[in-house]
Amino acid sequence: MYQPADIKILLVDDEDNILKFLQLGLQNEGFQVRTADNGISAVNEAKEFHPHIVILDVMMPGMNGFEVCSMLKKTESVAVIMLTARDEIDDRVKGLRLGADDYMVKPFSFEELLARIEARIRNQFPQLLNEMVVGPYRIDDARKEITFNEVKLALSRTEYDLLRYLVMNHGIVLSKTRILDHVWGYDFAGQENIVEVYIRYLRDKLKDTNHEVIRTIRGSGYRVDV
Numbered sequence: 001m002y003q004p005a006d007i008k009i010l011l012v013d014d015e016d017n018i019l020k021f022l023q024l025g026l027q028n029e030g031f032q033v034r035t036a037d038n039g040i041s042a043v044n045e046a047k048e049f050h051p052h053i054v055i056l057d058v059m060m061p062g063m064n065g066f067e068v069c070s071m072l073k074k075t076e077s078v079a080v081i082m083l084t085a086r087d088e089i090d091d092r093v094k095g096l097r098l099g100a101d102d103y104m105v106k107p108f109s110f111e112e113l114l115a116r117i118e119a120r121i122r123n124q125f126p127q128l129l130n131e132m133v134v135g136p137y138r139i140d141d142a143r144k145e146i147t148f149n150e151v152k153l154a155l156s157r158t159e160y161d162l163l164r165y166l167v168m169n170h171g172i173v174l175s176k177t178r179i180l181d182h183v184w185g186y187d188f189a190g191q192e193n194i195v196e197v198y199i200r201y202l203r204d205k206l207k208d209t210n211h212e213v214i215r216t217i218r219g220s221g222y223r224v225d226v
Contacts, residue, residue: 007121007128008032010051012042012068013083014060022055025110031117039063043071051078052125053117056100058084066098073099079120081113135226137167148213153205158183162198166214166224175221195222 009031013019019035026033034049036042040063046054054072058065069080081102096103101124102116121128130142138147144160146153146167155163161183166174176195180188199214199222206213215223 006032006131006133007053007125008034008049008051009117010042010045010049010054011035012037012039012054012060012065013057014038015057018057022110022113029114039065039068042068046072046076046078050076052128053079053081053120055113056080056082058082066094069100070098079124081116081120083108134167134170137226139164139167148206155205156201159198159201159205162195163202166222167226170224170226173217173220173223178221 009026011019011022011026011033012035013022014037016037019037023033023035034045034051036045039060042054042056043063054069056065056068060068065082065084069082072078072080079101080099081104082100083104083106085106101120104113104116127142130140132139132141136149140146144155144157146155146160146163153159153163162179165179165182176192179195180192184190184194199216203209203211203214208214213224215225217223
């Protein structure tokens with residue numbers, strides 16, 4: 001449901017059916033995806049797109065995957081996962097020496113590819129995992145910042161925690177008691193109306209004068225729709 005924000009993947013393979021399959025699958029997972037069917041196109045696309053991850057086939061006519069990997073590593077801050085139809089140790093060693101970050105042998109499962117992509121992100125782009133995009137909201141857990149419709153909100157820590165909780169549970173009616181327990185903690189000894197006070201603060205900062213961003217569900221609680 002929630003994807004790391006702005007993760008760009010370049011797929012490079014001369015087999016059209018593989019490109020289309022992987023492109024559709026990765027786009028459905030929330031990634032930005034571009035494709036190239038040869039080495040020269042891949043290098044040119046990378047210069048424009050600046051991908052975080054390149055899924056790169058080794059065996060291509062003209063400029064092969066090894067040459068592409070070598071060029072990309074000289075010019076881009078990118079993680080390269082190489083694909084080959086041959087389970088040859090020499091190929092793997094050559095790719096790794098040229099800077100490849102991982103290696104997969106065809107055929108492979110889409111789930112395994114996802115796991116390797118996630119591993120590359122954790123290892124090389126950990127800052128991206130701290131960001132999530134949910135509808136008009138961009139949540140940056142590292143900076144404790146939330147952007148709404150491209151405008152960064154000036155939030156206190158409690159306001160941040162409350163809005164994040166509402167957004168991450170969008171579409172669900174959250175009672176005051178549930179909000180108190182999650183945002184203020186089970187041992188909070190104050191009054192329940194503190195939730196109303198902070199909802200009002202958030203509405204002011206969201207310019208939600210008509211209560212359409214944070215909806216009041218009478219007798220039940222609050223709900224954010226995205």
